[in-house]
Amino acid sequence: xxxxxxxxxxxxxxxxxxxxxxxxxxxxxxxxxxxxxxxxxxxxxxxxxxxxxxxxxxxxxxxxxxxxxxxxxxxxxxxxxxxxxxxxxxxxxxxxxxxxxxxxxxxxxxxxxxxxxxxxxxxxxxxxxxxxxxxxxxxxxxxxxxxxxxxxxxxxxxxxxxxxxxxxxxxxxxxxxxxxxxxxxxxxxxxxxxxxxxxxxxxxxxxxxxxxxxxxxxxxxxxxxxxxxxxxxxxxxxxxxxxxxxxxxxxxxxxxxxxxxxxxxxxxxxxxxxxxxxxxxxxxxxxxxxxxxxxxxxxxxxxxxxxxxxxxxxxxxxxxxxxxxxxxxxxxxxxxxxxxxxxxxxxxxxxxxxxxxxxxxxxxxxxxxxxxxxxxxxxxxxxxxxxxxxxxxxxxxxxxxxxxxxxxxxxxxxxxxxxxxxxxxxxxxxxxxxxxxxxxxxxxxxxxxxxxxxxxxxxxxxxxxxxxxxxxxxxxxxxxxxxxxxxxxxxxxxxxxxxxxxxxxxxxxxxxxxxxxxxxxxxxxxxxxxxxxxxxxxxxxxxxxxxxxxxxxxxxxxxxxxxxxxxxxxxxxxxxxxxxxxxxxxxxx
Amino acid sequence: xxxxxxxxxxxxxxxxxxxxxxxxxxxxxxxxxxxxxxxxxxxxxxxxxxxxxxxxxxxxxxxxxxxxxxxxxxxxxxxxxxxxxxxxxxxxxxxxxxxxxxxxxxxxxxxxxxxxxxxxxxxxxxxxxxxxxxxxxxxxxxxxxxxxxxxxxxxxxxxxxxx
Ligand SMILES: Cc1cc2nc3c(=O)[nH]c(=O)nc-3n(C[C@H](O)[C@H](O)[C@H](O)COP(=O)(O)OP(=O)(O)OC[C@H]3O[C@@H](n4cnc5c(N)ncnc54)[C@H](O)[C@@H]3O)c2cc1C
Ligand SMILES: Cc1ncc(C[n+]2csc(CCOP(=O)(O)OP(=O)(O)O)c2C)c(N)n1
Ligand SMILES: [Mg+2]
Numbered sequence: 001x002x003x004x005x006x007x008x009x010x011x012x013x014x015x016x017x018x019x020x021x022x023x024x025x026x027x028x029x030x031x032x033x034x035x036x037x038x039x040x041x042x043x044x045x046x047x048x049x050x051x052x053x054x055x056x057x058x059x060x061x062x063x064x065x066x067x068x069x070x071x072x073x074x075x076x077x078x079x080x081x082x083x084x085x086x087x088x089x090x091x092x093x094x095x096x097x098x099x100x101x102x103x104x105x106x107x108x109x110x111x112x113x114x115x116x117x118x119x120x121x122x123x124x125x126x127x128x129x130x131x132x133x134x135x136x137x138x139x140x141x142x143x144x145x146x147x148x149x150x151x152x153x154x155x156x157x158x159x160x161x162x163x164x165x166x167x168x169x170x171x172x173x174x175x176x177x178x179x180x181x182x183x184x185x186x187x188x189x190x191x192x193x194x195x196x197x198x199x200x201x202x203x204x205x206x207x208x209x210x211x212x213x214x215x216x217x218x219x220x221x222x223x224x225x226x227x228x229x230x231x232x233x234x235x236x237x238x239x240x241x242x243x244x245x246x247x248x249x250x251x252x253x254x255x256x257x258x259x260x261x262x263x264x265x266x267x268x269x270x271x272x273x274x275x276x277x278x279x280x281x282x283x284x285x286x287x288x289x290x291x292x293x294x295x296x297x298x299x300x301x302x303x304x305x306x307x308x309x310x311x312x313x314x315x316x317x318x319x320x321x322x323x324x325x326x327x328x329x330x331x332x333x334x335x336x337x338x339x340x341x342x343x344x345x346x347x348x349x350x351x352x353x354x355x356x357x358x359x360x361x362x363x364x365x366x367x368x369x370x371x372x373x374x375x376x377x378x379x380x381x382x383x384x385x386x387x388x389x390x391x392x393x394x395x396x397x398x399x400x401x402x403x404x405x406x407x408x409x410x411x412x413x414x415x416x417x418x419x420x421x422x423x424x425x426x427x428x429x430x431x432x433x434x435x436x437x438x439x440x441x442x443x444x445x446x447x448x449x450x451x452x453x454x455x456x457x458x459x460x461x462x463x464x465x466x467x468x469x470x471x472x473x474x475x476x477x478x479x480x481x482x483x484x485x486x487x488x489x490x491x492x493x494x495x496x497x498x499x500x501x502x503x504x505x506x507x508x509x510x511x512x513x514x515x516x517x518x519x520x521x522x523x524x525x526x527x528x529x530x531x532x533x534x535x536x537x538x539x540x541x542x543x544x545x546x547x548x549x550x551x552x553x554x555x556x557x558x559x560x561x562x563x564x565x566x567x568x569x570x571x572x573x574x575x576x577x578x579x580x581x582x583x584x585x586x587x588x589x
Numbered sequence: 590x591x592x593x594x595x596x597x598x599x600x601x602x603x604x605x606x607x608x609x610x611x612x613x614x615x616x617x618x619x620x621x622x623x624x625x626x627x628x629x630x631x632x633x634x635x636x637x638x639x640x641x642x643x644x645x646x647x648x649x650x651x652x653x654x655x656x657x658x659x660x661x662x663x664x665x666x667x668x669x670x671x672x673x674x675x676x677x678x679x680x681x682x683x684x685x686x687x688x689x690x691x692x693x694x695x696x697x698x699x700x701x702x703x704x705x706x707x708x709x710x711x712x713x714x715x716x717x718x719x720x721x722x723x724x725x726x727x728x729x730x731x732x733x734x735x736x737x738x739x740x741x742x743x744x745x746x747x748x749x750x751x752x
Binding site: 127128131132135136139156188189190191313314315318319322 | 598599602603606607610614644647648651652654655657658659660752
């Protein structure tokens with residue numbers, strides 16, 4: 001080797017180089033947990049004050065919090081974990097971010113270079129383990145490569161279709177010395193993401209849109225990730241066409257706008273799913289035709305329609321559903337170009353066809369597919385809690401959620417008017433994200449109201465983070481919709497397994513109020529509908545306290561509408577159907 | 590349908606496993622995969638023989654292009670191409686078989702590259718189907734051992750895959 005173990009004038013250690021890189025990238029928070037392989041790095045963290053390190057209580061939470069920070073701000077989230085168990089604990093967080101295309105850099109410690117492959121203490125092949133769930137990963141083998149690799153990692157994470165990048169760094173490398181030179185830019189012949197869409201295709205798309213009789217705009221997480229809400233709103237208003245959002249796209253188009261017809265998909269509104277099925281021209285923007293969105297693909301494709309698809313990742317296009325006009329490019333750039341063409345265009349949308357189409361949609365709306373029976377004065381309906389949460393927070397909170405029925409109710413009943421406010425795990429559906437997600441949001445926007453909507457199953461998957469919230473004084477409000485069931489599992493067991501509730505009851509629950517109090521937080525039990533609003537008001541009035549609200553909700557409530565597996569998206573069961581809860585209705589097709 | 594895909598990727602540790610991992614994770618067929626550095630040592634050239642419907646092949650190409658280390662991808666089946674594979678076969682060569690093995694090898698334009706008391710080793714190049722045909726022409730019991738490289742492919746004429 002060379003003399004890199006001896007410090008020369010102008011040289012700094014690998015650990016210090018990492019600090020300088022993070023500084024160059026304007027990193028504000030690093031979420032992490034120390035251990036042997038990263039001790040040099042932690043020593044360097046001790047000596048710097050450019051970013052704040054947030055010590056979590058489990059590495060999974062570090063990655064989720066970094067992920068949420070990225071979702072809330074659009075900046076790259078950063079997590080730091082040690083080798084071996086620290087690294088494997090991070091994997092669920094990495095996979096979660098990967099499925100939802102979240103820009104993130106995860107730095108993992110590795111055993112010293114000479115020990116790699118020796119089954120050394122706390123050795124795990126992190127590059128191998130994470131390969132299928134990262135956008136890219138690196139193992140650094142030379143201290144002189146640290147700066148250029150970290151530069152590349154941030155660039156790859158944030159550009160094109162965003163995603164997590166893992167940088168695995170052996171311990172010895174962090175103790176060696178070299179000069180620090182941060183590259184100004186990155187050139188990679190093998191990685192050149194497209195930004196501008198093909199102009200011919202864009203023109204063609206506008207022409208088709210203007211000829212539509214029953215148009216529909218379907219937007220997803222890509223619109224939010226690409227910060228193109230303004231462009232989309234402009235386009236939609238100019239055209240006057242209906243808009244639906246995927247679960248990942250909520251807030252991309254303002255939910256209180258009259259052109260918004262609700263979320264679509266498995267638990268989408270009647271009007272959104274019917275319009276999706278019946279439209280003659282579909283404009284898909286940063287949405288990937290997920291199986292939870294289009295239901296049975298054969299049923300979806302059984303009627304003719306022209307599909308225009310804007311996506312930065314060519315592999316998202318024509319994957320499940322063949323499209324007619326593919327446009328590969330960044331949503332912002334493509335939508336702006338569409339708006340420019342439209343502004344210069346003399347042809348207008350077909351007003352009379354549009355009138356008929358809206359009349360049809362308004363007809364579907366009268367089904368009121370999100371109505372529920374809120375007449376009981378003794379049992380709290382979960383939907384009601386979310387409606388009140390929306391009112392009390394004036395629709396302006398960051399709402400994070402875990403995974404299950406509560407997630408769907410939060411998505412259906414909180415009307416998101418802004419992007420980057422709804423923070424949840426859609427693609428991987430990871431229970432346990434809710435609380436760490438709330439931490440990431442609260443740190444990103446310290447003055448904001450942050451609500452974590454969760455279930456008693458999910459919250460227990462990262463409950464230890466109550467301690468982190470105390471340490472960093474995060475005034476999060478937990479909205480626990482406690483139905484004493486793994487509700488989403490119970491719902492499927494009712495629908496598809498003749499009510500055999502196999503292991504879906506949540507037994508031996510803790511006293512959540514005492515639990516919260518033992519961590520130094522405020523806990524409140526809410527058992528009656530009449531107390532819901534007051535409790536929420538009290539909680540949000542405690543601006544500097546973490547409040548854990550345990551709402552005892554209806555144990556048997558199910559999520560409607562629902563498209564059973566294998567059915568077409570307009571073959572939905574509505575909560576108002578007299579036999580909505582009758583299993584005979586919904587056998588899997 | 591069978592497709593031969595050629596690609597150029599950064600010659601970096603783990604590059605091969607990214608491609609192999611992609612195929613197994615997405616349940617794509619992989620018949621053979623060969624890889625070696627090119628005249629430019631920073632690049633590796635890979636030839637992958639796979640099969641699938643047009644939609645699947647389209648996804649395979651897109652997914653390969655998406656790998657951060659991959660510089661260029663070409664579906665050789667989109668045009669005219671040449672495919673070659675090398676095979677070494679060790680066959681029994683005793684008594685009358687010595688003559689017969691030599692004769693079959695000649696018919697397929699093979700070369701005997703190792704001669705031992707009881708065996709010959711025959712070297713054969715050609716398309717995968719030619720090599721298959723050779724093996725079929727032999728009696729199963731005379732084949733002692735076979736080793737194949739998997740196909741390498743290149744476009745005809747001015748179809749060039751280069752950075
Ligand atoms: C219990 C449960 C129930 C669910 N039910 C539903 C449901 O009823 N309805 C529903 O919609 N989902 C539902 N989901 C979520 C579902 O699984 C998917 O995660 C979701 O539908 C995917 O959203 P999306 O299509 O917007 O894609 P995303 O995963 O958000 O993907 C974004 C797309 O945009 C592209 N993109 C990214 N950045 C850009 C850019 N700058 N420019 C252009 N394109 C870009 C990406 O390449 C990608 O193709 C459910 C999940 C769970 C856990
Ligand atoms: C880590 C993980 N394990 C299992 C599941 C499967 N799963 C999906 S929803 C759910 C039940 C969630 O229960 P709870 O948090 O109480 O929410 P509820 O549905 O009752 O609102 C389960 C077990 C999952 N999504 N994630
Ligand atoms: Mg529950």
